[in-house]
Amino acid sequence: MNIKKRSTKTGLPPGALIHIGEKKIELAKIKILDYDENQFKEVEAKTIEECFPFKEKPTITWINIDGLHQVDIIEKIGKNFDFHPLLLEDILNTEQRPKIEVFENHIYIVLKMLYYNEKINEINTEQISIIFGQNFVISFQEREGDVFNPIRDRIRTSKGRIRKMGADYLAYTLMDSIVDNYFTILEKIGEDIEDVEESMITNPTPKTLHAIHLLKRKMISLRKSVWPLREVVSALERSESSLIHPSTRIYLKDVYDHTIQVIDTVETFRDVLSGMLDVYLSSISNKMNEVMKVLTIIATIFIPLTFIAGVYGMNFEYMPELKWQLGYPAIWFVMIIIGISMMVYFRKKKWI
Amino acid sequence: MNIKKRSTKTGLPPGALIHIGEKKIELAKIKILDYDENQFKEVEAKTIEECFPFKEKPTITWINIDGLHQVDIIEKIGKNFDFHPLLLEDILNTEQRPKIEVFENHIYIVLKMLYYNEKINEINTEQISIIFGQNFVISFQEREGDVFNPIRDRIRTSKGRIRKMGADYLAYTLMDSIVDNYFTILEKIGEDIEDVEESMITNPTPKTLHAIHLLKRKMISLRKSVWPLREVVSALERSESSLIHPSTRIYLKDVYDHTIQVIDTVETFRDVLSGMLDVYLSSISNKMNEVMKVLTIIATIFIPLTFIAGVYGMNFEYMPELKWQLGYPAIWFVMIIIGISMMVYFRKKKWI
């Protein structure tokens, strides 16, 4: 239900730079990685101005910015790199839908990074904006901490082909690691589903219902992040922008395949959860049925017997049976016969 | 269910100007804003004829008309600006679906403005018609009061780029502010959903059911306003009309993205509400189960005991047990044993 704060922008001119979303970090952090096949440099910048000299160099520069609430940083980058005001607005609005915008000199991609918060058993979403041009990649995150560390290591150690390829390949690896991270989330949810499924079969309780409901809610929000991703990756792969080298396309196809697989899994989970709710409802009905049967058996056997006992508890002066020598054992006999025939009837009905 | 009054038109020739809808204002109000980069003029017109001179001037003229029941005003504008009779008919029919019609010299857009009426907890809909040409924008509203005031202020104070751009940009800003307003409505509904969800879990009552039903009804009517919007914005963006400048297209793309986001949220809410109804039904079943269990436990323990008491309340003359010294304590013992074993059985069944 994360659409809060969006309304604060109503009525403002388009391109107005206002941060929409929670402030998740105290001070924005700017990290620069600059490299080509032969050289590598890593800088933790204090001011955004430190980044601008790299723009002129032919080496690939990756500028990563954690924290979006310092609007002036975004604005300065925008001016220096000549980004459209609407693009800057989109970076700041953390309620964006994953999307891609292809400009002449750069491509802008919005993605959602997912974190599994073990403590409160919730999936947190962080918006990642990636802009890449001929020789630069700029990534914007809402807070510190990401899934990009292995990529940083590969750049530092020149592992794989990353140092030999262009900015488009770096952008691809960023996207790839975000999509790969989805599998971790899905595995976690998959385990949760299996847990709930087992408890649903062995002992369905209102808690099980609540757990199914929560998982369904998670799938709805996951879906919202994942479905648009498909179009994003597909548009990037099919785009005719010269910023994407032919050799990168096969890698994009690979990310696309992974995205489809994520979507597939999400849809499968949804199907499974829907089925589970149906089964849960049926289990509840079954349990109620069982409770009803116990009540009916006991009541049906003893209510007539109690009636008979009541009859011979009446105080009429003239009740011949009461005088009979064998009246009492006879009445016991009758009652036992009635009880047994009831039992037989229930057994025939397969209630016991 | 707002399709009333539509039938009054059956059988009339096409283009017949008849106002369909409630009369929501006493007298139509005509406001004119005329501006270019250097000048600005604001006029509250008494008669519609006051607007016509602006048509010849090269400046951008925004004519806003509140109130549709004075058919002659619409007719005069239609004649002066050379609008097709069917277009005028559409303006007057407030039961229109959002749509776009591209003519040679002007483009006609119908949108739905939404208001959240806090008092009766309902969403009100107002139809906004926007016609824009080379140098004019005419907007028709059903009543006074709208979400355009920030735009008027931006024109007055020349904030942003609005005074530098053409009529298409003005039309865009009108559409943008209407779409942005949808987010406010959705946030309100989002809060309502969260409230209902909480009460559904803590204490599901028939009122909860009614609230879910009302929210579902709201989503159905919202959907009706929002889905066609997508086609409208997309058609406008892709239209090849010369009335839309290339620089405006990126802004239209932005409105389109927002529209998709609105649709996404509406669909997500629908999914969530469907899930909630299922959970509600399951909760009711759970509660009934609990009630049944209490009944069954009490009845199953005491009915057999009452039977035993009934037996020894019988008045047979020959009942040996009644004479026994320890008959009474013995019978208490038997009854307590039966009661305890029942309890043990229920605990084994996990009913208590």
Add this chain to the structure above:
Amino acid sequence: MNIKKRSTKTGLPPGALIHIGEKKIELAKIKILDYDENQFKEVEAKTIEECFPFKEKPTITWINIDGLHQVDIIEKIGKNFDFHPLLLEDILNTEQRPKIEVFENHIYIVLKMLYYNEKINEINTEQISIIFGQNFVISFQEREGDVFNPIRDRIRTSKGRIRKMGADYLAYTLMDSIVDNYFTILEKIGEDIEDVEESMITNPTPKTLHAIHLLKRKMISLRKSVWPLREVVSALERSESSLIHPSTRIYLKDVYDHTIQVIDTVETFRDVLSGMLDVYLSSISNKMNEVMKVLTIIATIFIPLTFIAGVYGMNFEYMPELKWQLGYPAIWFVMIIIGISMMVYFRKKKWI
């Protein structure tokens, strides 16, 4: 479920002229309206041959035939106007789906006219076939009485532009009045839905269920008439036939918009009705829950008390309590304590 009688045709050669459907009128009625901008003539023809001379005249001729069971009339028209045998077969088969067939010299349209039969609260369907060529429109109806009278009046009094336009415009006005008539039906259904909805909330009974079921059935049959209409109107609008003048196309676009609106409303009604059934089921569950609670409360309070009374009704000779002076008030005290604590328990459970 109106697919009866269709089977009588199985095995016949294609183009075999057999009337499928009820005979709804005694004798077929043929009415001719012949007009152009300057002249107008109205003829009630006795034989179909009277119509043929009009064919040669340049004026627009509208031949309306009520009643389809006189197959020879259809056959003669077919021969005279050179219609394909399959077209004639389609006119006679009143179980047609709305459709359009574009021939070289004429266009054939099948539509469904709907009537609301107040007495039996049902929607009746009548098939209308419209064939139009360069200077003629022929309409076939199953029985007398239609929604075309306002059109006839417009032709007679030369109101609107109808006398100035061609046969395609006349065909359009016929379609338009049929589609406009759908709104009347939908308004009626909309009112019914609101009535049922209210009674569903205030007092859900099996009658409510039956009413929802009937409304759903109506929507299913409405849908069958309305969905294909969309394709028909759209195909007509996009057709490249020279029989349709460019100036008529904008009017067809207008009918198309109305059709979409009808479909939208039908779908909305379906959604609303589905939701209502869910709410009805939940209401029933709620009511059952309430009934169960009353039973459980009464039974749970009095069954233990009755047991206690039963105990002291036993006739054991040695029961010390019976001899106590305060035995009777003491037992009342115990029973009242038990009753009150049960009540407290139920109040805690929020059952009372």
Add this chain to the structure above:
Amino acid sequence: MNIKKRSTKTGLPPGALIHIGEKKIELAKIKILDYDENQFKEVEAKTIEECFPFKEKPTITWINIDGLHQVDIIEKIGKNFDFHPLLLEDILNTEQRPKIEVFENHIYIVLKMLYYNEKINEINTEQISIIFGQNFVISFQEREGDVFNPIRDRIRTSKGRIRKMGADYLAYTLMDSIVDNYFTILEKIGEDIEDVEESMITNPTPKTLHAIHLLKRKMISLRKSVWPLREVVSALERSESSLIHPSTRIYLKDVYDHTIQVIDTVETFRDVLSGMLDVYLSSISNKMNEVMKVLTIIATIFIPLTFIAGVYGMNFEYMPELKWQLGYPAIWFVMIIIGISMMVYFRKKKWI
């Protein structure tokens, strides 16, 4: 669930001729109809070789083969007419989906003929393969008896245009009579649905449920036969093969319309049946509610009264009320008051 026996083919080379399906006839029957506008000949062939001479003649030859288990017949025809091995394999596999294959010299169509088996109230399916070329049509059926007799009569008596048209027209009439036959089946099902619907409203029993379930199963299997048909007919109509004369295309369009109508009806029936299940479930809930009410009313009135009677059945020595002259009428008065006030309460709750 008719997918049995399909597995016997696993692992065989493609084109291996093995009959999959039941053997429904003892000996294959070969019937030949050879005709053109002026002549007509009918032959019941003993061996398949008798058919081959007709191939060279310019007249239209219709070879109909009942029974597919004699694989050698199919093989010989295949060799003589030069059919692809996969085509022959498809003829023998009676678990085919309706489909069309366009070869250079012939077109191969697979359809499903439906029979309503009144005895066991089931729909039987028979696979019909039709191959037609320039001057021949070969039809393969699983058993004797079909819906083609009226066509044979039309050929024999030269009724309609069939003798004047080519092999494509003959193939069309075969398809047309199969599709027309679907309407008979649908009418039968329509009647069944109406019967069940009535009994569902007047007296819902488990039998009603079973009947709805069976009808749903029928619709699922019907759907499987009918949906692919649409593509088949549409592909045939749009095919550019020279084997289909332009004059035949309008007839194919007609079959296509009928197919759409069949699909429409099937989908409508599915909708209606879904709705019926919901209504059935609600009816059951309603009935249970009624049962519960009777139980609750009786129990709630008499349990407290029985308690009171029990109290005064106690044997305490000191119970002052028992000594009162008016104790007995007073207690009756109290009990009647309690009973009446319970009744008033239930009437207020609208339970009685």
Add this chain to the structure above:
Amino acid sequence: MNIKKRSTKTGLPPGALIHIGEKKIELAKIKILDYDENQFKEVEAKTIEECFPFKEKPTITWINIDGLHQVDIIEKIGKNFDFHPLLLEDILNTEQRPKIEVFENHIYIVLKMLYYNEKINEINTEQISIIFGQNFVISFQEREGDVFNPIRDRIRTSKGRIRKMGADYLAYTLMDSIVDNYFTILEKIGEDIEDVEESMITNPTPKTLHAIHLLKRKMISLRKSVWPLREVVSALERSESSLIHPSTRIYLKDVYDHTIQVIDTVETFRDVLSGMLDVYLSSISNKMNEVMKVLTIIATIFIPLTFIAGVYGMNFEYMPELKWQLGYPAIWFVMIIIGISMMVYFRKKKWI
């Protein structure tokens, strides 16, 4: 829920060769079949290097590798045949979705082979990768044992056309036998569905519910394997790669038809299972209804009678009825009348 282990790859560079999935075999087995129309050779290779000489020969070489955990084998093949690193990565990742990748010199296909594990009543999935070029087919399996033995026999015995055709035909036969194998699985599931259906009608128990749930789960996982298959086969058939000979295309069309049939059956099963769950729920409701009726009948008859008996069990001193000579038979008469009229009432309600 088989998405485990996938996360071990997060953060690795693309093309990193890591086996994802269970290790299902101890040592990888390499089998080579080399043949053309005239010669045939079968080799069980010890090392992968033995395969490479075959690459240069014009004969068709089929290399089959069982076991994927020995990454170096895959790597060496990749280097020797010049496969893209991403392709090798995909072979090793056994969580792939069925897919096709067309390269210049070879085509890569991923499929899922299904096994029915009778013991634990589960469907096991094994990933098969097939790569074919001009004169070679390489197939990778997760473990030993497959459905390819009949193909091997056909090659050995030169049965059918397989020895005369190219590598594309061999790849087709592999795909064909995998798809054909799906029918075996579906037949097994079809039988299971029929079993469950019968028990659902005769005696619905919680076990039935569990069985339906398991079958639904199976369909969901089957669907995941089967749906993408459609695109794979269709892409292969439509691909313009010169590796596929025109004469092979018709066979691919045949596999495509089979795939559609598999999908059709899966969807039909899903429909049937959904319907079964609904019927199950209704059956449970019916049974509960029956239980309730028995309880209500017994309770409603005897509770009032017990009350009457209770009344005459009261110990009031002045109770005139008790003194009457005929009091006792009269009270029996009254009670029998009450009992009978209750029975009549229930019979009228059709409860008994």
